[in-house]
Amino acid sequence: MNLDRYDLVVVGTGFASSFFLHRYLQRSRGDLRVLVLERGEINPHPWQLAGGHEAIKRESQRSFGNDTPEKPWHFMLSFGGSSNCWVGNTPRMLPEDFRMRSLYGVAEDWPVGYDELEEYYCDAEEIMAIAGPRDGAPFPRSRPYPQGAHRFSDVDRLFKAAYPDRFFALPTARPTAATSRRPVCCGNGVCTLCPINSKFTIANELGHLYEDPRVTLVTGAQVQGVEVQGGQLVTGVSFTKDGRVHNASGDLVVLGANALFNAHILLQSGLDQPELGGGLVEQVSKTVVVHLDGVDNFQGSTYVTGHGYMLYGGPHRSERAAALIETVNRPELRNERGKWRQILRMRVIYEDLRRPESRVRPSPDNPLRPRVSFAGASPYAQRGMDALEGEMARILAPLPVERFWVDAEPNRTESHILGTTPMGNDPARSVVDRHLVHHAVRNLVVLGGGVFPTAAPANPTLTLSALSLWAADRLAASAAVA
Ligand SMILES: Cc1cc2nc3c(=O)[nH]c(=O)nc-3n(C[C@H](O)[C@H](O)[C@H](O)COP(=O)(O)OP(=O)(O)OC[C@H]3O[C@@H](n4cnc5c(N)ncnc54)[C@H](O)[C@@H]3O)c2cc1C
Numbered sequence: 001m002n003l004d005r006y007d008l009v010v011v012g013t014g015f016a017s018s019f020f021l022h023r024y025l026q027r028s029r030g031d032l033r034v035l036v037l038e039r040g041e042i043n044p045h046p047w048q049l050a051g052g053h054e055a056i057k058r059e060s061q062r063s064f065g066n067d068t069p070e071k072p073w074h075f076m077l078s079f080g081g082s083s084n085c086w087v088g089n090t091p092r093m094l095p096e097d098f099r100m101r102s103l104y105g106v107a108e109d110w111p112v113g114y115d116e117l118e119e120y121y122c123d124a125e126e127i128m129a130i131a132g133p134r135d136g137a138p139f140p141r142s143r144p145y146p147q148g149a150h151r152f153s154d155v156d157r158l159f160k161a162a163y164p165d166r167f168f169a170l171p172t173a174r175p176t177a178a179t180s181r182r183p184v185c186c187g188n189g190v191c192t193l194c195p196i197n198s199k200f201t202i203a204n205e206l207g208h209l210y211e212d213p214r215v216t217l218v219t220g221a222q223v224q225g226v227e228v229q230g231g232q233l234v235t236g237v238s239f240t241k242d243g244r245v246h247n248a249s250g251d252l253v254v255l256g257a258n259a260l261f262n263a264h265i266l267l268q269s270g271l272d273q274p275e276l277g278g279g280l281v282e283q284v285s286k287t288v289v290v291h292l293d294g295v296d297n298f299q300g301s302t303y304v305t306g307h308g309y310m311l312y313g314g315p316h317r318s319e320r321a322a323a324l325i326e327t328v329n330r331p332e333l334r335n336e337r338g339k340w341r342q343i344l345r346m347r348v349i350y351e352d353l354r355r356p357e358s359r360v361r362p363s364p365d366n367p368l369r370p371r372v373s374f375a376g377a378s379p380y381a382q383r384g385m386d387a388l389e390g391e392m393a394r395i396l397a398p399l400p401v402e403r404f405w406v407d408a409e410p411n412r413t414e415s416h417i418l419g420t421t422p423m424g425n426d427p428a429r430s431v432v433d434r435h436l437v438h439h440a441v442r443n444l445v446v447l448g449g450g451v452f453p454t455a456a457p458a459n460p461t462l463t464l465s466a467l468s469l470w471a472a473d474r475l476a477a478s479a480a481v482a
Helices: 015-026 045-061 100-104 114-128 154-162 202-211 259-268 379-386 388-396 461-478
Strands: 005-011 034-038 167-169 215-219 222-229 233-241 244-255 284-292 304-308 323-328 343-350 359-361 371-373 401-406 444-446
Touching: 005 015, 005 233, 015 034, 015 114, 015 202, 015 461, 034 244, 114 202, 114 461, 154 167, 154 304, 154 323, 202 215, 222 244, 222 259, 244 259, 259 359, 284 379, 284 388, 343 379, 379 388, 388 401
Parallel strands: 005 034, 005 244, 034 215, 244 444
Antiparallel strands: 167 304, 222 233, 233 244, 284 343, 284 401, 304 323, 323 343, 359 371
16 A cells, blocks of 8 residues: 555544544645554444444454453544544543542542643533533533533432432533534433444544545554654554555654553553553442332433532542442333332442453464453452442432342443553653653654543543643644644
8 A cells, every 4th residue: 555654643533533633734735645554444324323333342252351351441443533422421530639639648640630621621511512511510611512401301300309409400412402423312321332323433423524625534444553764753644454564754753542552552562561451450440229209200311410519529539439429310110009100220439440460461372463452340449339339328318218239249341441551750650651652752642531541430432532632732722733
């Protein structure tokens, strides 16, 4: 394959890469030359509905070796990455989540603060047309949510009355008003493959980026390494396509292949740093089921409707993990006459900390397939979960409850992949700096959830998308591409 030199080579087309590309193109001159290498193919929505979606999910699982299969890692290798299968819950992190070491003596502070990221959060929310509460939020906001919130269920309304400052409508990329490209969410509860293409995906809102005349998109191209001169300068990438190895040169290389594959690509390229590949982490959740006394549920207008912050902020974070509570609005029936809808399911999602033993490493026998192992939730997260039963009794006290129970085992996955290429100010304890530029190789950028130094309770995708906008702004300015 004959590929000339590019100003910018981008790996992947998921959230991380596409939000970066979006802002970089906005800030760049007309003759910029961008190459995008995507391992998957363009899979149109009707084709996915006809069975292709499940086939890609299965195929994606074969892309890595899991040494601890009791802990699954889910994602989709396809144009648009896991935007094809995400659910679309989009909380921000709280300001305190960025300052865990300073405030609670736990883990690390992020090298970027909430205030610096705030305008990028707003921009990412506008791009995704997020529907969220306009009558208050748990975090400071400089602009209102682009769309009004989804309708609460009656149970959400009871929570809101009991906890006016700690219970809110869940912000989501499932719209309450049609955008020029997407219809209103129909509330069917099968969001991982939205039947009406309402949920934000890269294909339905940002697909136009890849038709920009400055951009060349090559699909079916699996990047296997970055080429580094003298340990300090990246000159391009190597990739396989159609069974052959190719090279592409670039002045700036941006990795957005997710936290498993970004780390693997760097490890395969000989860029060994103490933190690289270690610290694979995600949040961990418990399910709580409540039998209600005389209150019907499921009047909400989307899959998950409420967000409870009753277990989130506070001094307990010095000792045990904070949690975010989701109230689920997907209907289910209670098997008792006259009480069919008097049931509530909640997901209580705890933050977790990076552990060095949980890691991505190269396979000795296959340079294209990482191996992954997970050491389990940290004692910090476990202490949070251990306290749940008692805390839930207190939280539910203002509601009409017959009984409730907490599932004994945590859910197996949150489908978030974080922590393998952390950002930080100290090169000995992190892989990239606060602008997501590699500490040693200054024309190499690493995006996505891998850069999270801690896994706050909030779902990560809005934050990693905002970080991509933040990094692109800085790099486009310093490269003087405008
Ligand atoms: C079922 C499910 C539900 C989820 N729900 C939510 C939610 O409600 N809220 C939330 O915040 N998050 C959710 N997530 C997580 C969310 O999808 C991820 O945080 C997000 O997709 C990460 O974006 P990314 O661009 O870093 O990675 P991805 O979306 O994984 O994109 C990576 C891209 O890189 C490509 N790629 C990989 N390796 C290579 C290579 N070697 N060469 C070239 N290309 C490569 C892939 O094909 C893909 O296009 C969910 C995830 C799943 C699986």
